[in-house]
Amino acid sequence: MKNILKILIIVLIFTSSLNSAENKTKLLEPNWTFDGFFGKFDRASLQRGYQVYKEVCASCHSMSYLSYRNLGEKGGPEFTKQEVKAIASQYEIQDGPNQEGEMFMRPARPSDKFVNPYPNINAARVANGGAYPPDMSVLVKARKGGADYVYSVLMGYTEDVPEGISLEEGVYYNKYMIGNKIKMPKPINDGSVEYTDGTQATEEQISKDVVAFLTWAAEPHLEERKKTGFKAVVYLLILTILGFVIKRKIWLRIEPKV
């Protein structure tokens, strides 16, 4: 009987290792500041990340769950109130109808949602060779591997396409993308953006910044969650120890010497 158990466990381990061998390409794992128990966002990185989103991604990718005000909120890029107002006012949104019954354009306010690059999904498809650039609000949470995956895809474009893979017009090879084919041309190169804070705008740095920004966008309460979580765990740990001591003490009444 014991042997059967052992054999079964070995079979289980064997098959699970078979499976892990299938995911052959290991994702890149940069040191994220927001990983781990004390994870926090790097404000400067988030601000640079927003700049990357604005200058590189936003021409195709919407972020429809975010409002401009979020950029100034605690735990995020924490732009100042004036900066947020200035950012919002760069965009025009349609409002109305006014008292004449007309729709009109006005500059966006901090309370407005991020302006979509396309009026609708079909327009986005037509402009991008049939592929719809996904909304980026929760993108990091919607992909297996999360931030590592998105970062890996950004860094995963290579010129030398392995043999046996034929690419149609407008399709690119990517080492980490599921299926290895992607319709988005390589979005980030060295110097794709110009940072104002003196940070070197290398491909890695830009990718890291924008992925940090996207992670915050998908999980705006991450810092608060981890901070509260740490406190809660410590509190519960103490409470559990106390509870155990009390239990021991009570049970000594019927089981002297344990």
Added chain:
Amino acid sequence: MSEYSNKKNEEFSPVHTNKVGGSPYTGVIGWIDNRLPIFRIFKHEYLDFQVPKTLNYFWSFGGILMICLIFLIITGLALGMHYKPSADEAFNSVEKIMRDVNFGWLIRYAHMNLASFFFIAVYLHIFRSLYYGSYKEPRQLMWLLGITIFFLMIATAFLGYTLPWGQMSYWGATVITNLFSAIPLVGEGIVTWLWGDYSVGDAALNRFYVLHWLIAFLIVGIVVFHVIALHIVGSNNPSGIEPKDTRDTVSFSPFTTSKDLVGMLVFILIFVAVMMFAPNYLGHPDNYIPANPMVTPAHIVPEWYFLPFYAILRAIPDKLMGVIAMVSSIAILGLLPWLDFSKVRSSVFRPIWKQCVFLFVLDFFLLMYVGAMPAEGIYLVLGRIGTIYWFAFFIILAPLVSIYEKPLPMPQSINEYMDWKKKGKIKTFNFTG
């Protein structure tokens, strides 16, 4: 029995005798208790209630499940105030809860992870019963009520998972509701009736939301029965020997309460750690993609706690038979008190049955693993082996082991059991703390 039937007429006499009094309490509490005996009942059932003193930490899961249920209802109530059950708005409203509602992220992550932890606790609770023979005389009805609760939990968890209206919500709902189409003749009609439309959509989501609520409260109702039955038949214990007098028992408070508290705190600690540091670990990333009827995900997988049953469904090539196998894989638990007729309850004294139960646990994990994999090649073979063992465990092993197994020598009382254990004459888990 005859004594009872003789008394019957007398007890149910139409003449109502008002008996105010008899409360052990005085003052305001006594005044209320004389008229509405809630304090007396509480004292009787939760303070003085006698519980075998051998209970180990596996017996904490009843209380843990109660806490899970209460917090699921509280967090569910809060979520319900912000959630919109419409195909256009559901995903958006969940994002609004996560971003803009005060502590919405905490409430939603709590609800989501509590559902998973509810299943972790219920599986351990069921394992406890299997291992220590808690389903046997006189606890068969408790066991059946428990299985009813488990069925309802499955239903409400499935419905709850559809509500965020992500890709897995939508496609999971499509796959599972389509199972009804396997019913001959009326199947297609039933599916359309369930959907309220010709596909899963707005109408389905709306009713799923209503049923998700309804079933949650049905569970509360059955749990009340489950607990009342417990207080009639009493707790089983690791020795499987019924307590004979108060030397074998302790009072519920403070002994059981203090021990349950430790179990609960450890459980809550693990739960909080997962919820706060890996809130999406037990979920599927695809559910953060809004539902899209035009795009089918590469692998449609249910929540982790359904995977063993999903594996059984897919192990059988015929759809109708697969559905029947899946449902009966759970329903068959209800027959266990009659399939396993060994007089010995606890596996501690049943060397062969103990191995069968361990294999069954392993089989559960094997099927869970297979359920997460594509239904092809080696996984299909493993899934079929797992399915065969699952049913053989109940239909073949339980009765055969009952007949041919020679139980180990047993102590006469719980006190003697503890003595034997101290002397190392009994080998078993040590979860007594």
